Amino acid sequence: MTDTKQRLLDGTLTVLGAQGITGVSARSIAAAAGVNQALVFYHYGSLDVLLATACREATRDRVAAYAERFEAVSSLRELLRVGRDLHAAELRAGNVSVLAQMLAAGQHGGRIADTTAEAIQLWVDEIEKVLDRLLADSPVAEIADIPGLARAVAAAFIGVELYEGVNPEGADRALASLDQLAVLVEVVDELGPLARRALKSRIKKVTR
Amino acid sequence: MTDTKQRLLDGTLTVLGAQGITGVSARSIAAAAGVNQALVFYHYGSLDVLLATACREATRDRVAAYAERFEAVSSLRELLRVGRDLHAAELRAGNVSVLAQMLAAGQHGGRIADTTAEAIQLWVDEIEKVLDRLLADSPVAEIADIPGLARAVAAAFIGVELYEGVNPEGADRALASLDQLAVLVEVVDELGPLARRALKSRIKKVTR
DNA sequence: GTCTATAGTAGGATAGAC
DNA sequence: GTCTATCCTACTATAGAC
Numbered sequence: 001m002t003d004t005k006q007r008l009l010d011g012t013l014t015v016l017g018a019q020g021i022t023g024v025s026a027r028s029i030a031a032a033a034g035v036n037q038a039l040v041f042y043h044y045g046s047l048d049v050l051l052a053t054a055c056r057e058a059t060r061d062r063v064a065a066y067a068e069r070f071e072a073v074s075s076l077r078e079l080l081r082v083g084r085d086l087h088a089a090e091l092r093a094g095n096v097s098v099l100a101q102m103l104a105a106g107q108h109g110g111r112i113a114d115t116t117a118e119a120i121q122l123w124v125d126e127i128e129k130v131l132d133r134l135l136a137d138s139p140v141a142e143i144a145d146i147p148g149l150a151r152a153v154a155a156a157f158i159g160v161e162l163y164e165g166v167n168p169e170g171a172d173r174a175l176a177s178l179d180q181l182a183v184l185v186e187v188v189d190e191l192g193p194l195a196r197r198a199l200k201s202r203i204k205k206v207t208r
Numbered sequence: 209m210t211d212t213k214q215r216l217l218d219g220t221l222t223v224l225g226a227q228g229i230t231g232v233s234a235r236s237i238a239a240a241a242g243v244n245q246a247l248v249f250y251h252y253g254s255l256d257v258l259l260a261t262a263c264r265e266a267t268r269d270r271v272a273a274y275a276e277r278f279e280a281v282s283s284l285r286e287l288l289r290v291g292r293d294l295h296a297a298e299l300r301a302g303n304v305s306v307l308a309q310m311l312a313a314g315q316h317g318g319r320i321a322d323t324t325a326e327a328i329q330l331w332v333d334e335i336e337k338v339l340d341r342l343l344a345d346s347p348v349a350e351i352a353d354i355p356g357l358a359r360a361v362a363a364a365f366i367g368v369e370l371y372e373g374v375n376p377e378g379a380d381r382a383l384a385s386l387d388q389l390a391v392l393v394e395v396v397d398e399l400g401p402l403a404r405r406a407l408k409s410r411i412k413k414v415t416r
Numbered sequence: 417g418t419c420t421a422t423a424g425t426a427g428g429a430t431a432g433a434c
Numbered sequence: 435g436t437c438t439a440t441c442c443t444a445c446t447a448t449a450g451a452c
Contacts, residue, residue, distance in 0.1 A: 004435075020315045022229060025427055036437060041429060043435090097315065100370070104312030107228045107305065107373035117374040124378075143392060148385030151371070151378045152364075159367020160360070162308070165315035166325040170332075170359045177356030184351060187410045188396055195403065202395045212417075233445060244419060249447060251417090 005043050007033040012054035017094040021101040024051065052115035055102045059119035062086075063126060070126045076189075077182040079130055083157055084175055087164070097161040120158075124150045138189050139199050213251050215241040220262035225302040229309040232259065260323035263310045267327035270294075271334060278334045284397075285390040287338055291365055292383055295372070305369040328366075332358045346397050347407050351415060 011033025015024055018032075026047055030037040044050040066086060073079045090097075099119060106112035128150035135141045140149075164171035188199075219241025223232055226240075234255055238245040252258040274294060281287045298305075307327060314320035336358035343349045348357075372379035396407075 020312060022313055027427065101312055103370045103374060104228060104309055105230050113374045120371065140392060144388040145381065145385040148381035152382035152386050155367040155371040155382055156364035158370065159363040162311040162366065163363040166311060166321045173353065173356035174360035174363055177353040178360050180352040183411065183414055184348060187407060187414055199395060203391065206391055206395055
């Protein structure tokens with residue numbers, strides 16, 4: 001990967017973070033990268049390809065950077081904790097909501113949509129592994145589709161990232177309330193075997 | 209409200225739904241509205257104002273249209289049901305994710321950000337009323353900040369709307385898993401007074 | 417209120433010198 | 435690989451006729 005190609009990828013993330021998808025252009029990206037505008041097309045052929053590549057690489061990097069922390073997660077509250085740390089770190093780095101911006105841009109098919117779906121899947125896979133591990137013995141696993149739950153968690157996280165952009169206090173409050181809720185989930189999950197058996201039988205009755 | 213002003217508002221929603229925020233321009237909106245491009249500026253002064261107005265009005269309309277259904281909700285599963293119906297109806301109408309598109313566009317302050325925050329608040333207020341009612345006697349109310357929870361629900365819903373755009377099957381699966389999860393919540397919520405008291409005391413212990 | 421016309425600007429993309 | 439220069443298109447916004 002030549003220096004310029006990489007600078008263009010970095011520049012893409014910079015612009016997405018600083019101005020959002022509406023601020024993206026070959027010129028704005030090249031300016032952020034400190035290179036000539038024509039090089040966007042020389043190296044990537046089109047803006048779409050550059051955007052898609054930047055999204056894919058950035059997501060791969062972030063997922064890899066957080067893989068260890070995901071592996072160490074041993075409760076739902078910790079999973080939320082990792083999510084909040086991730087959120088805070090991205091905020092500081094200015095890389096906020098790159099995925100969210102790409103999602104908005106990719107609502108109508110095409111390369112951007114495909115790439116964004118793949119990028120989200122990288123996160124979903126990580127979350128799914130964690131949920132599999134955490135919920136294996138839980139009543140939750142009896143009734144809920146874990147891969148579906150992982151998708152819900154990823155989508156919800158992206159929604160909060162976007163919400164943060166227009167209402168930081170509201171987003172913090174939302175995350176705090178989820179943390180409080182996670183306490184309840186853990187308490188339920190730590191019920192003794194007797195209560196748990198009662199719970200499972202009730203679940204069976206309701207879902208039958 | 210003159211006919212043309214209204215047509216421009218409708219046209220704005222059409223373009224946002226069909227092409228997303230990146231497809232928005234005075235020309236594309238005027239074309240969708242079937243009016244002259246210059247009228248955008250005659251009636252609204254700028255694109256930003258038109259976008260903000262359209263978002264505000266559209267959200268007001270949708271919230272008003274669903275107010276009755278929200279009032280009738282008597283369980284978390286029903287709340288989710290209303291959300292899914294809303295989601296499906298907007299999908300069919302092509303009005304999908306107008307709020308999500310505006311959120312993406314409003315990530316960096318300005319009129320769009322303010323208007324979007326206000327629009328989301330309209331949904332949050334409705335959700336909060338429902339949660340207040342549903343969770344009044346629940347252990348959840350003991351520990352969780354209901355307004356915060358309402359914000360989390362609204363943000364998560366928007367995230368799923370966006371996810372739907374790039375992965376419809378994934379989004380459906382996510383919503384289905386939440387429905388399954390809601391069963392668990394209801395079962396817990398319907399525990400007898402004895403079990404509930406035990407739960408509350410455990411919660412006190414954990415949160416102390 | 418609505419139209420045409422247009423000034424001025426920004427952006428995608430390419431050609432060709434170096 | 436990188437640069438300048440440029441073409442062409444699309445956009446915002448305004449002026450002025452009707």
